[in-house]
Amino acid sequence: MEAEACQADLGRCFLGICKVKDPMPRNAILHYVARSLELNAARAQMQPNKAEISNDGFAVNMAAVMLILCKPFLDPNSDKIERIWPDFICHREYISIAYPNDLTRLGIVPDDTSMAIVDNSRQTEEGFNFVSRCFFYALRSLHLGPVSVVRRLKYYQNNLRHIQSQAPDALTPHAPPSAARTQFSIMLGKLQAAQCQAFQPSLVSNSICLYAVYLKWLVYLGSTPSQDNTVKIDFNRKMDNMELPLSSPGNVGFEFTPEYIIDDATTYLEALAQHDPDTLDTVNPESLETILVSFVALMASPGRVNSPHLRASFAESIFAAFLPSSEKGHDNHHFSSFEGIRANMLGNSNFICKYLAPGLLELYGDVEATGHWNAISHRQHIALLLRYIWNIESHRSAFHDFASSRTERFVKFANGIINQTNDGVADSLQRLREIRQTQLDRKNFSFWNSLSEEDKRQRVQALEENERFVSSALLLAAEVLNMLGYLSLDLVFVKAFIVPALVHRLAGMLSSILVSLSGPRGIELKIDQPEQYNFKPKELLAKVFQTISRFSSNENSGSFVDAIASCAYYDYDAFKKASSTVKRFDLVSHDEIPKFNSMNEKAAVRSKELAEEDANMEDAPDEFLDPLMMTLMDDPVRLPNSNNILDRSVIEQHLLNYKTDPFSGLPLSLEQLIPEPELKAKIDAWKASKK
Incomplete structure (x- = not known):
């Protein structure tokens, strides 16, 4: 509580400076924030040189203060969301010092693509409005502060499990002092300290609200088919009325957004649900519902979110934060008193009922690309989610639509x-x-x-x-x-x-x-x-x-x-x-x-x-046999690249795993297959003569 009080005092101090009519103090304090984020960029690494970066306390406090500055627009329904300018991190003429130049972008952005600049004054940091600067600085400070701390939790847990497996007797209540016992105590202390820092109640509440605002803003950008930021985006329309997948091509701001910010939102929510579900219960339900709708919108738009790893993280977060503990199979999860409210969000919205099941079903196949062990874990959790929503009648038509059309x-x-x-x-x-x-x-x-x-x-x-x-x-x-x-x-x-x-x-x-x-x-x-x-x-x-x-x-x-x-x-x-x-x-x-x-x-x-x-059929002519399986063909089709003829079922099975011609290695799709009706007629006639 002392840390939260200190952060609140710092926040009021920063806010007071920013409210001064003279822009110089405001620009000075925001430049200090940007410069500190620039100098602490290495905190995004798993093992940075600690002598070159600030400690966790400074980074978490900076995030807490920036969230206080963002307080006026932390409500997803705030009209200030319209004042967030995407070109702050999108155009090539100016890139904030708070953000590295080599960030991975959400979309595939050609080198010559650039966000249109409406106002030439936006050539410097000071040319952007206060809302945009606070918004993007806060997202960056969360990445380098609380999220950086959260990413180490799994490392601490793995170390604790390793010590437990290697020296179980040394950890019993009456065991004598030992190196293993000391190491376990140190690692447990690091884990608990990290949890306390990353999951302070006010920090959690404000962080989730900011991610809700960001995700709503991003999804609205993605649903707007505009190549620049000159088109007015209606942020007041209901998210339930959106059609998926998100429009393509979409707003350049959507394509340019750093991928890690979305990954931060999934990482933080998933870790919070796993480590401190009681604090998650205190979060504004409307913000959580906005996050859920946004995750579904992005997950169900594979053409806009290319990374299967990122799309899988949406499912993992939904599994962790919204699926009831009783439905999580063999996973040992803490039961929280308000989890029923979050679970109800999976069935209360027409948008969720229309798009969640198809998004999960399609993702089940796509996670093949995440690697063997990751795919096993992702598919287990997706299967548990599917089982739960299958029993919600309002989802059934979406299941049927996916299977039939x-x-x-x-x-x-x-x-x-x-x-x-x-x-x-x-x-x-x-x-x-x-x-x-x-x-x-x-x-x-x-x-x-x-x-x-x-x-x-x-x-x-x-x-x-x-x-x-x-x-x-x-x-x-x-x-x-x-x-x-x-x-x-x-x-x-x-x-x-x-x-x-x-x-x-x-x-x-x-x-x-x-x-x-x-x-x-x-x-x-x-x-x-x-x-x-x-x-x-x-x-x-x-x-x-x-x-x-x-x-x-x-x-x-x-x-x-x-x-x-x-x-x-x-x-x-x-x-x-x-x-x-x-x-x-x-x-x-x-x-x-x-x-x-x-x-x-x-x-x-x-x-x-x-x-x-x-x-x-053993004496079938060679031209009737599939060259890969050496079996009699039922529906011969020609491959346009290599000009080979295969049975449709054989090449369809191949294309499920490899989108290439098996002979030439060139790209191939189902739509490119050329039917061979004359050969099929010959095969059918030959088969009939053998009966």
Whole structure:
């Protein structure tokens, strides 16, 4: 409280100077702020040279004082938002000393692009109005102060966990003094000090309000199709009335805005929700709702926000701040008394109900580009968000619209599900076998003791790596299968999944898991303490069993049964054993077992028919075969760049992961594929002659 009182006094002092009629004192104090921000630019680094920068106290106090100067326009509905001039950080003739020249911009900005300058007096810092200068200085001071402190919290937490794992006995209440205990105490003190500095109640309240104003201002810029700042932007219109995606091309101010400011907003809100949800409860709900709407608008506009990392951070912040603790799966989150108010924001707005689900569904596929481990974490949280809003009736039409009218985007989303589950479960099951073997070897004392110390060390390291991978991958796989489970009950989604580009991969993925659990190698998955690895074989089997049963019974074309029958993993006996297992342990509702058994019988018959058909097609002319898969083509298409002919399903699958011609490496899209109707007619006639 003493720190807040000191900051308030400093703020009043600065404000008093700025209110003097003579502009000289005001310009002098603001120049001092800009100069201090310039000299402390290195605070944005994770490990700066502390001898060359101010300490955390100065940086946080500077941010608090600048927020006090911004107080008159911290309300998102303030009419002063119109006085924020984007060219303060956008035109090339003048760049504030507070902002480095090499900032990453939100959009892709050509070198010759420049913000139009309405007033030639804006060639110096003093040429900009007070509101603009305070606004952008405050955002920069938050970046170098509280946000810089927040970014170190994860580092402190990781160090604490490492010490706990390496020396657990040294941290017990009655343990004697030790280096590990001292190191733990020092690191814990740093963590708590950082939390106190970054999450002071008044600082939090003002910071969230400023980010709300900034995000609203930015989204309105992005929704205005203007190449300069001469067009009047209506900041008074309701955000609920916006149409997404944001207009393209948009206002140059939107393209020029530094990407890190948006990242700061997501980082600060996410950390606040994780570390101090009680203080988050005190924040103005209107500001939080403005932030939520802005995050959704930016997340659902991938053409304007190019970075998948940044778009993923919107979902992470929504997950942390707005999803109820009870819906966060295995994450250990503190329950706060007002989280229900924030959760209600996910269903109260027509805008949120229209755009949140499509934004998350599209992002689920796009996070593939963030890297393996990041994608696992992002997809787990996106899946939990989707499950929550799926149960809010007002979101359902947006889900259906995405599945029925956005075919290419839906296929990308579904491909993300299949890729993640295939990789996660297949790798996890193999690693579980390795874990089992190591567990058995360690129990065999004579064998284990016969190994060299180096061999033991390598085996233990491999075991620990496998344990880390399996526990995270199976957690996500379980959530993805939950999602497939409830989507397979919806006829709109069943129809969307049962398309040539997806149905065979979907059937193969589900069959592979079921056969791994119920087939002859299932015994190899029997490990000690499976719950430690989030491995729950009965639950996993039940989810896959239900999903197969529902897809087969909810689609009328027979495509899914054909796909099951034709996939390499199909095993009639393993499917039959799975049915007996779920019945014996009462894992699924009784009405689903007959449906599954009926599907299995149909698949067995169809599998034999397909085998006979394949035998008849073995002498197909080479021109009828897909050059990549060497299988008979159903829908041949020509690639314009390389002039090769492939089956449409094969090239569509390739384009889900690589937007290039597989032969020439040149860019390629679905729209460029050229149908080959004459060749298709020849293939169809040849197939008919073989029946």
